[in-house]
Amino acid sequence: MILPVVDDVDTAPFWTAARAGRLVVQRCTACSRWRFPPAVRCSGCRSDEFEWTAVSGAATVWSFVIAHGPTLPGYAEETPFPVAVVELAEGSHLRMVGNVLPAADARLGSLTAEDIAIGDPVRVAFREIGPNVVMPVWIPDAGRDADAALPTRKNEGDDAIV
Numbered sequence: 001m002i003l004p005v006v007d008d009v010d011t012a013p014f015w016t017a018a019r020a021g022r023l024v025v026q027r028c029t030a031c032s033r034w035r036f037p038p039a040v041r042c043s044g045c046r047s048d049e050f051e052w053t054a055v056s057g058a059a060t061v062w063s064f065v066i067a068h069g070p071t072l073p074g075y076a077e078e079t080p081f082p083v084a085v086v087e088l089a090e091g092s093h094l095r096m097v098g099n100v101l102p103a104a105d106a107r108l109g110s111l112t113a114e115d116i117a118i119g120d121p122v123r124v125a126f127r128e129i130g131p132n133v134v135m136p137v138w139i140p141d142a143g144r145d146a147d148a149a150l151p152t153r154k155n156e157g158d159d160a161i162v
């Protein structure tokens, strides 16, 4: 299995937080824009200042695919499995890619296309995928109203809100 580099100077705080069960994202201290994936400069105001800021872990499925073979050898036995783009509750431009699972330790292929829909509420969980490597994954959160968790969605296109 290919593992992410967790001690890279630009991304280490993300992986350190994930090992502690926290999801953090860079946030520009000049204009408050969220930055993900981590970047040297803000795409909104070009500032290089930021803070690693905890987010709620609430999200909705923005899109997803079912990954079939051929895949990398480390994943071959778990195909097919869903891979989603989720939109975090903190902002309509703040999206992450990850697996959708019924539980953090479930088999990658536990859910099928029939189990997932665009707009479904999900919440973050943390899955140990290697020595000292913990990956955020997404768990269906049927008890939460996705629209209530995404107030910015109602104002899509309103730059003053996002």
Ligand SMILES: [Zn+2]
Pocket (backbone or CB within 6 Å): 028, 029, 030, 031, 032, 033, 042, 043, 044, 045, 046, 047
């Ligand atoms: Zn900025």
